[in-house]
Amino acid sequence: MSSVATTPPTRPARRGSTAAGRQLTWWQQLVFQALCLFVAATVLFPILWIVSMSLDPRNISRPTELRLIPPGASLDAYRAVLDRPTANPVTFIELARNSFLLAAGVSAFALLIGVSAAYAFSRFKFPGRQFMMISVLAITVLPAVATIAPLFALLNSVRLSGTLLAITLLIAGVLVIALVTMAVLPAIRFGTATVGTYALGAVGVIIGALVLLSGLNAFGGEIFILRNSLLGVGVAMISGALPFAIWNLKGYLDTIPKELEEAAIIDGATANQIFFQIVLPLAVPALAVTGFLGFIGGWTEFFLSWQFLTDPADFTLAMALWNMTGQYASSVPWSRFAAMSVMVSLPVAIVYLALQRYIVGGLTLGGVKG
Amino acid sequence: MAATNPGVATVETKAARSPTSDAWRQLRTPLVYLIPAILVMGFLTFYPLVYQVYMSFTDYGVIKAEGKQTLNRFGPNGQPPPNYRPAQFVGLKNYTDILTGNPQFIAQLAAVSGGQFNFWRMLAFNLWWTFSNVGFHVALGILIAVLLNVEGLWGRRIYRAIFILPMVVPNLVIATVWKNMFDDQYGAINQLIGLFVGGPVNIRWFNQIEPPIPGIPLPLSYYAMLIANIWLGWPFMTIVATGALQSIPKDMYEAASIDGATGTQQFWNITLPLLRPAMVPAAMVGFVMTFNLFHVIYFMSGGGPLGQTEILVTQAFKLLNVYQLYGVAAAFSVLIAAVLIPIFLITNRISRATESYDV
Structure with a gap:
């Protein structure tokens, strides 16, 4: 969008009547209002339809009429969905936990590795840079569905016995906690820690603890097939999420003015100091937005989990929602489907609205660097 | 020297520089930042792609x-x-x-x-699906952005807040909701049409095989999905267009109206040309996104009826x-x-x- 600022200078504008906007006549206002209201009605129609159906107390299996506010609205459908959304023996909370772990894990990992690569692309000139950037961008163009066959085959051949899995997980958990401590501790000791530092530390320690815990649980378990696990789905998702994160973050970093860094270079700062103490703090909104976009991708990921997972305990929200739609759902009342839709969308919708301004800027930056 | 010991980054040697050591010096620092990404993408992105070819x-x-x-x-x-x-x-x-x-x-x-x-039919349909969608997205996006940009319009803030809603809902949910809305027996669309017609309507949106418009080989489910995807896609274009509109200096419109240009002339000769630099890249992002839009097709028509609305990504998933x-x-x-x-x-x-x- 920045390109718009470089519009060719036209003939000098004739100043004079810089009136504060023209006034609309009443019939113009009427026509424009009618158009706006029509568009608003089309936008709101599906949303109101689904919300009103989810509130219907009659627990309708199939709606037979259009009603904005169903008589005597209640939250019964929500209660039913929380308890057991599909025929599979999983609760909504378990589904949401799986989706959350998948989404948060993938986006955090992609962010961590993506931001350093994005910094290299944005701030250094080196041989092979152009080629690397084009190959990263080209990957983001390929659909994620198109690599599912090799990922399935490769991840399917990664198998560990229960003991080996437990040991692997324990080592991984310790490594995660150690790395996070190493990254966060210096900042805390020197008093340069910000809220972000503490948040990073907390998230890292929690993830590490979860990995450790699952490692302890895995002792003596069955043979672990990476493909048939949430971890495997996450690994497969990173295949596409990382290039996207790199590209999106590079777009943001390009817009951060370099004056600060130039001043720091004059003061003798090294590249590492610049990255950790100048660029990273300035990039926090970009990290939040890119992380959130990655999170949405994971939260509603469908085809990988549908293809990979067989154990209902691993199922995700998207899979459950699809189980409640269309051909699979002849026995699911539509009011429950509606409640499920609302509950899947609401968390991301709220965050989206809160971050709206940054997200919109970022979406346009990523591809629209003219 | 540096090449043999990259860990010692601070020790600079002032020895004669050969071109290779020059390149290495340039590459050294960025490489540290790139290594994690190169490793991960090498294993998880590029190796599977090579394995895929095998x-x-x-x-x-x-x-x-x-x-x-x-x-x-x-x-x-x-x-x-x-x-x-x-x-x-x-x-x-x-x-x-x-x-x-x-x-x-x-x-x-x-x-x-x-x-x-039929691969070629699928490819042709996929391209047509993409072009028709992006065309509607861009056209509607610009028109609505211009409408919202009219000075003195009441309730602009409220409309802006409402019009972003389709972007906010995950498109997986949007696709499943529209699938139920187009249900032939209980769907809201048929009921809405029924309100206007004054009687029950049973349009079989996803199952009718004969094309609704004779001569155009597109089934009814294409039109249903087009409506859903237009609903989904135009707000993004409106946002891009609004950003671009607001950076057009008002002086230009004043000058044009002093010269006697009508509103339509101003739209074609000022607004559109100045929107172009922002809209063209956005349209191309939209093009690739729509070309690969798995959710809408897979969840709404499932490629039906008889595989007539299958696009490449949904077919790839089905083969598996x-x-x-x-x-x-x-x-x-x-x-x-x-x-x-x-x-x-x-x-x-x-x-x-x-x-x-x-x-």
Whole structure:
């Protein structure tokens, strides 16, 4: 969008009547209002339809009429969905936990590795840079569905016995906690820690603890097939999420003015100091937005989990929602489907609205660097 | 010197620089930042892509007719299962099957699902689907942005807040909700039409095979999905267009109206040309996104009726999920890449996205 600022200078504008906007006549206002209201009605129609159906107390299996506010609205459908959304023996909370772990894990990992690569692309000139950037961008163009066959085959051949899995997980958990401590501790000791530092530390320690815990649980378990696990789905998702994160973050970093860094270079700062103490703090909104976009991708990921997972305990929200739609759902009342839709969308919708301004800027930056 | 000991980054040698050591010096610092990404992408992105090309030349997958499978090299005890047979090299067979529509291959697919398979028809439909959607998105996006930009319009803030809602809901949910809305018996669309017509309406949106407009070979489900996807896509274009509109200096419109230009003339001669630099790259982003839009097609029509609205990504998924033909799916994905890479190169050329950012 920045390109718009470089519009060719036209003939000098004739100043004079810089009136504060023209006034609309009443019939113009009427026509424009009618158009706006029509568009608003089309936008709101599906949303109101689904919300009103989810509130219907009659627990309708199939709606037979259009009603904005169903008589005597209640939250019964929500209660039913929380308890057991599909025929599979999983609760909504378990589904949401799986989706959350998948989404948060993938986006955090992609962010961590993506931001350093994005910094290299944005701030250094080196041989092979152009080629690397084009190959990263080209990957983001390929659909994620198109690599599912090799990922399935490769991840399917990664198998560990229960003991080996437990040991692997324990080592991984310790490594995660150690790395996070190493990254966060210096900042805390020197008093340069910000809220972000503490948040990073907390998230890292929690993830590490979860990995450790699952490692302890895995002792003596069955043979672990990476493909048939949430971890495997996450690994497969990173295949596409990382290039996207790199590209999106590079777009943001390009817009951060370099004056600060130039001043720091004059003061003798090294590249590492610049990255950790100048660029990273300035990039926090970009990290939040890119992380959130990655999170949405994971939260509603469908085809990988549908293809990979067989154990209902691993199922995700998207899979459950699809189980409640269309051909699979002849026995699911539509009011429950509606409640499920609302509950899947609401968390991301709220965050989206809160971050709206940054997200919109970022979406346009990523591809629209003219 | 530095090349032999990259860890000592601060020790600069003032020895004579050969071109290679010069390149190395330039590469050294960025490489530290790139190494994690190179490793991860190497293992998880590029290696699978190479493996995919290998798979596309084999009969990898579950072979139902013989009761054998080649997928699992590891059985329950780490031993190969009794029906294991290694994948065999079949040359270009997968590609020729897909591209020429080998009758034996088509029959194999039809035995499972009864659907139809024609790569060229699918590609043509996919391109048309993309063009028609992006066309509507851009046109509506610009018109609504201009409408919202009218000075003195009441309730602009409220409209802006409402109009962003389609972007906020995950498109997986949007697709499933629209699928139910277009249900032929209980769907809200048929009920809404019924309100205007004054009687029950039973349009079979996803099952009617005959095209609704004679002469145009597009089934009714295409129009249903077009409506859903237009609903989904225009707000993004409106936001891009609004940003661009607000940076057009007002002086230009004043000058034009003093010169006697009408509103329509101003729209065509000022607004549109100045929106172009922002809209063209956004349209290209939309083009690639719509081309690969799995959710709407898979969740709404499922490619039906009779595979008439199948696009490349949904077919690739079905080759795996329904037919379990991993080798064919790999070949199909290579063909998708072969379609997309030229499109990518063209769009990249136009938007100059990877052009170097002067350091």
